[in-house]
Amino acid sequence: MNSICCKIEKVTPFNDAVYQVLLRPQTPLAFAAGQYLSIVMDDNDKRPFSIASAPGSELLELHIGAAVSESYPMQVIERLQHSDTITIEAPAGNAFLRHQSPRPRLLIAGGTGFSYIKSIIEQQMALGLQVETLFYWGCRTAEAMYGADMVHQWQQRHPWLHFVPVVEQAPANWQGKTNLLLAQIKQDFVSVADYDIYIAGRFPMVGAAREMFREMGVDEAHLYGDAFAFIK
Known part of the structure; x- marks a missing residue:
């Protein structure tokens, strides 16, 4: 797993409970469709989110459900809104697309x-x-x-x-x-x-x-x- 610094390009709400986050990694990240990354809040606090963008995308897209009542994801949104960069750890996850499978x-x-x-x-x-x-x-x-x-x-x-x-x-x-x-x-x-x-x-x-x-x-x-x- 890689530790990568990302520029925070965009944090905007889809609606009153879900935010779109766009991150630009300083070094390219190779990942498989369906994997996730972790936002590093501190050395002992790393919070996982699925990568919404497909492999090869210039930006990493996240969808973070952060209703006001849900402090755990809202803390991440507030950090992103008040920072220029954020460190991520990625990629992670074994539930990635098996694209060669012919099964429906x-x-x-x-x-x-x-x-x-x-x-x-x-x-x-x-x-x-x-x-x-x-x-x-x-x-x-x-x-x-x-x-x-x-x-x-x-x-x-x-x-x-x-x-x-x-x-x-x-x-x-x-x-x-x-x-x-x-x-x-x-x-x-x-x-x-x-x-x-x-x-x-x-x-x-x-x-x-x-x-x-x-x-x-x-x-x-x-x-x-x-x-x-x-x-x-």
């Missing part, structure tokens, strides 16, 4: 887990892959789904990508699904045995997903999520 892909994001999925989809597009890919993104509200317009545009340009937005509280004109994320997936699939599954989100959701997938015949050699390293 099921991508799942809860909230800002979209940052992880964004890197994977952008890498698939960059490599010209045609593997059938279903992307389920779950949020509490439609307003929280800050990248939905971007994903709809990807879907229009790439027939292999199928986007299923899922919200718990839907507006009157909602075009997606209204449900809990995992409940919707369970409703839509009888078995997930044939899929490569990539998942990111809050640990309780990811842990519950693994138990659900086991009941649905998952091949755990093809189930990828860095949260699993911390969930027993």
Whole structure:
């Protein structure tokens, strides 16, 4: 893992709870789609965030969910807003895209887990892959789904990508699904045995997903999520 100083190019809100961060590393960083970096707050405080940009990007993009009530990520945002540079440690994570696999892909994001999925989809597009890919993104509200317009545009340009937005509280004109994320997936699939599954989100959701997938015949050699390293 490398320790790299980065210039802080941009810290702007997507909405009232999620910030986009753009970092310019002083030395090039080689990483795989789906890996993460750690923001070094101090020698004993290193905070992990998925890299939202695809490999080869000039800038490193992060999506940090930092509602006022969540002090842990908000401390990172405040540090970034009041600094010119920040040190990162990267790359890390084993849940990166296995781009040579021909199996269909099921991508799942809860909230800002979209940052992880964004890197994977952008890498698939960059490599010209045609593997059938279903992307389920779950949020509490439609307003929280800050990248939905971007994903709809990807879907229009790439027939292999199928986007299923899922919200718990839907507006009157909602075009997606209204449900809990995992409940919707369970409703839509009888078995997930044939899929490569990539998942990111809050640990309780990811842990519950693994138990659900086991009941649905998952091949755990093809189930990828860095949260699993911390969930027993």
